[in-house]
């Protein structure tokens with residue numbers, strides 16, 4: 306049986322303008338999966354446009370877990386992406402994980418075949434052209450403004466103010482920057498000392514800002530265009546000479562080594578969730594430790610609720626990749642058993658109770674109809690009561706719809722196997738795949754595993 310992930314997306318604008326809904330996509334995909342006898346999960350981004358891939362949390366989550374699926378399904382390609390680069394990135398991630406994708410309403414888009422792959426590329430390019438028209442206009446406006454030396458974006462740079470739409474030097478901030486550069490040279494690029502200097506003189510700024518400032522070419526009058534390696538002159542005034550800047554650049558690589566984010570392989574990234582606020586835990590890698598320890602934490606514990614002096618989440622402890630692994634290995638059998646028995650209890654008792662209610666409501670409806678037909682109530686009253694009761698019935702029937710009974714064969718197999726022995730021969734990537742194939746979410750409370758749900 307194939308395991309597939311169904312992806313749905315609708316933007317707020319589409320909802321309002323065209324009445325597109327998530328439910329319509331869900332229904333179509335569910336029907337398709339049932340017809341083909343697929344095991345399926347849903348990933349849903351509601352109220353989010355296709356242009357911002359980063360904001361689409363469900364999409365990100367699905368991609369991270371794609372190794373556990375044979376195929377990604379969506380109704381139309383524009384639900385997944387309208388941007389060539391994103392679409393190709395998505396496709397690459399899926400290919401790496403042996404996962405294909407298919408648009409069920411555009412049956413020529415199916416990356417498991419050569420023809421379908423061709424159509425995928427063609428349609429993505431066409432979709433991008435639609436968006437391209439608007440962004441080209443925006444680019445044109447930007448270009449014109451820049452030629453006149455006008456600032457094109459609303460954000461300013463540290464060291465500058467914007468006056469009459471142009472960058473001008475902010476004398477105080479510029480002095481602060483020059484002193485930072487000089488200090489950095491005076492301590493020979495010592496990171497620790499520089500950072501404590503930075504914290505003192507640039508309140509509220511973090512380490513990313515420090516490195517951005519130390520690398521900022523605008524300070525020698527070269528404005529870098531977005532993330533491209535294109536610089537424009539005569540757009541932003543220099544605040545230091547080339548020599549000071551170069552001396553800092555020469556010291557930078559050595560320090561950076563400690564801090565550049567190398568790709569530290571982790572097993573559970575994307576699978577851990579906060580028990581309290583249900584948001585996904587954030588990964589933090591301790592680059593200074595020899596073993597590059599990986600910890601996870603709920604970053605809502607650092608955020609405050611709007612208008613109140615109260616944290617968004619109370620989950621304050623971290624948990625390491627290693628301790629999650631140890632706990633799971635030692636408790637896997639029990640966790641599986643617990644999960645299975647919990648799921649079975651959850652799915653059973655409701656329907657019968659609802660059936661009785663539904664039947665009595667249906668009885669009421671037919672009595673109501675009799676009353677109306679016998680002219681004992683008027684049409685308006687009949688209509689009102691009919692709508693009210695019918696709504697109740699629909700609601701109960703919706704509740705009654707059983708969640709598809711999970712298939713526990715694989716989990717039962719796991720319970721009977723001896724995991725640790727096989728597991729210890731795996732490398733980190735294989736370990737990650739192993740867990741991704743069986744685990745849905747791991748809930749963490751105060752640095753401890755509280756609950757595990759399986760796929």
Ligand SMILES: [Zn+2]
Pocket residue numbers: 579580581582583584603605606618619620
């Ligand atoms: Zn939390």
